[in-house]
Amino acid sequence: MSQLANDSRVQVRKKSKERSKFFWGMVYLAPALILMSVFIFYPVLKTIYYSFYYTNNRGIPVTFAGLDNFINLFTSESFLISMRGTFLYVLYTVPLGVVIALFLAVISSEKIRAIGIFRVIFSSTMGVSVAAGSMMFLFLFHPTIGFLNHIIGLVGISPIHWLTDPKWALISIAATSIWMGIGFNYIILLSGLQNIPEDMYEAAKIDGAGYFTRLFKITIPLVSPTLFFVIIVTVIHSFQSFGQIDILTQGGPAESTNLIVYSIYQNAFIHTKYGLASAQAIILFVIILIITIIQFKVGEKKVHYQ
Template identity: 60%
Template sequence: MSAGEQAVAEKIQQYRVEKKSTVWQESKNVRVAMLYLLPSIVLFSIFLFYPMLRTIYLSFFLTDAQGTAALFVGLENYLYILQSSQFQKSMLSTFLFVLYTVPTGVILALFLAVLANEKIRGIGLFRTLFSSTLGMSVAASSVIWLFLFHPTVGILNSFLGLFGIGSIPWLLDPTWALISIAVTTVWMNTGFSFLILLGGLQNIDRHLYESARIDGAGYFYRLFRITLPMLSPTMFFIITITFINSFQSFGQVDILTRGGPAESTNLIVYSIYQDAFINYQFGTASAQAVILFAMVFLLTLIQFKFGEKKVHYQ
């Protein structure tokens, strides 16, 4: 073998050794990473992946009272609920509820965050008040509003009486019941949205505002040309989270109206609960859960597809 061929052979051998070492190191890094992720994977598997797969599985079966699959029916559960007037009314109520809560909650939280971001004396007290709902459970908040909505001794009707307005059956009238649930939900979710938006506002570079003031820009020009564009990533996050949470609202419905009156507040999550744990029809309940998951997943994808284009990350 000539000296040149020997040098080439040595380089090839060295390359193979280095490549083998690199592959081993990458494999080692993967094993270490998987070891750190193992607790999270186990918890997600137990509390998320298995229930999701079990729900999809049960949606193709008729079940007994214990939730055990008894008879395979294929897509009949889906066809049944899609043709059910109760399910259609539930979907309509859910979409109206989302329409009431998401825009109102986001706009209210943004308004409060902009106010709380001003550097004025005593603003810390208002920040605490605006975010106070974050520390209250759904059950406690719903009980508070249950007393506020009381048709005879509730504070809301007493306040309306001061202006000569008659009492409103907030939770007893199909027209007002869904609005009442929406008001309660907006009040409960405002604290979280407010804190996130306030954090986003405080992360905006103050030099942008100073430069705009030097150029003679007014308050509303700075708001629409600087604040909102720079806050758009935080706004996109809040809108997405609020949108998903509104589809999953349950506690306030269960405590305030139990889906009534006349099923006007029978949101889809509460409908799933009724079918599964009151009527023991786990198959149809699972089918509704799968439809809800698919619907929220699709709408979230659409939101990311078109909404993210208006987000300014720099």
């Protein structure tokens, strides 16, 4: 009987300790959970709720719409143009931005004199705000006094209307975004490269491996986890681009740069169609979720974690 009583006391003490750990764990997590509830969970639930309603000019739901907002979007030519432009923009920015950042990280990881200066230069775009960077490119792309048209004019090419020509506007926005995103991608990739053990390169040199052999057989495979992270973050960030579009083109010309986030902004805060904007936000969330899952299913198989 005494043994059973002791076992019972031990079980009670264990449960009491578990409750105490859970309680204090929730106490420590409470500030973060409160902030996430206010700024993430509640807005998400509110967006889902709004997407099924027609709203008035003050954003108050007045009529239940069901799936009408989603149906109207997928039958709207403007929305389809917006989606096409968004995917083209992601296709322009992600591969080129990641490749340039990886190239800069590889060349600046070499142990040569004054390489620190170049590291500062390559990462400097991270310290430039979207507004400041966009204003810089606004002057670069200017059709008459812009530096780019001045350069191409020296070789006899006629000026290009970078931001007012539908053929060039999206490319110009993508170039701006690539430049602004290089700093972050570069720093992350450089940190991944610096974690590669130096003795692996020394062993490869002893075996007679050349520079490109070491690059493709050692560097890229070992930096693949960092590269995988950078690609996922860059894809998500590209789908959420807004500031440079608002400053440079305001979605024009002819809706060629009216990407989905800017379209959400227009519907919500210019046309006061909060229900339609909420439906667009839900669609954007689903698209990013699906693409991220596909990246994990397909891309993670090629990642070398050891």
